[in-house]
Amino acid sequence: MSIEMDVTAKRNTKVTTNKSALQYGLFDNIIGYDDIKKLFFLSFESQRPIHILLVGPPASAKTLFMLGCMKLERSYFTLGTHSTKSGMLDYLFEKRPRYLIIDEIEHMSIRDQTVLLSLMETGIIAETKHMKTRNTQVKTWVFATTNETNHMLTPLLSRFLVLHFKQYKFENFLDISIHMLGQEGIAKDIANEVATQVWHNMRSKDIRDCIKIAHLAKTKDDVIWIVETLLRYNKTSNTSEKKQ
Ligand SMILES: Nc1ncnc2c1ncn2[C@@H]1O[C@H](COP(=O)(O)OP(=O)(O)OP(=O)(O)O)[C@@H](O)[C@H]1O
Ligand SMILES: [Mg+2]
Secondary structure, three states: OOOOOOHHHHHHOOOOOOHHHHHOOOOOOOOOOHHHHHHHHHHHHOOOOOEEEEEOOOOOOHHHHHHHHOOOOOEEEEEOOOOOHHHHHHHHHHHOOOEEEEEOHHHOOHHHHHHHHHHHHOOEEEEEEOOEEEEEEOOOEEEEEEOOOOOOOHHHHHOEEEEEOOOOOHHHHHHHHHHHHHHOOOOHHHHHHHHHHHHHHOOOOOHHHHHHHHHHOOOHHHHHHHHHHHHHOOOOOOHHHHHO
């Protein structure tokens, strides 16, 4: 796995790239992924747009990267579910964003994805509406995320630098949970218990489960009780057991 999980090592890692981009601290809240951060910084510095697509399982920090990119000047954020061809074109014509950030691009309709083909290849955007045609050229970097690439046009995929995030291993999961929950003032032993219970007993690899449980629990016993209760009421548990 490419993710570098040592938090202290992260602070010491030198990324030889544009200082101003680093100074933004765009991705400081993301643990690990130093190599991915470096690739983003290289893309920001590139003379010509280099588009990046993050593909990965739930809760693997894809949206965190998009939120980081939103801190860049002249960036425009949209959700694949909400973007419409005309809405996005209007925005591109009017605001000429330097960075177009599309979270969950897999939900974008094929029609809307086609707008991106020309934008990403040549920067040209064109529209014919009410017998009138307008076109222009913009210099726009596209950063996007998706859980899977099945619903994406092949030529669109080929315009991206595609990075597949892998599922965390337990050590990564534990490190991230402890670090993240620690930032919220949750003690290390409780965070440790939460991550261990979630991974081993709930068999979940979703860090969001740790956050939910940690917010409910005050002690390690609370953690164990909450996990037992959730297991009793999970999808596969026997309903007759619940009534006891
Ligand atoms: N490497 C990480 N560093 C810091 N927090 C992380 C990391 N990985 C996961 N998290 C935690 O998991 C939560 C979910 O992350 P995020 O929303 O970026 O996931 P995602 O990959 O976009 O998932 P989805 O596919 O479900 O949209 C974050 O709010 C954060 O609390
Ligand atoms: Mg997301």
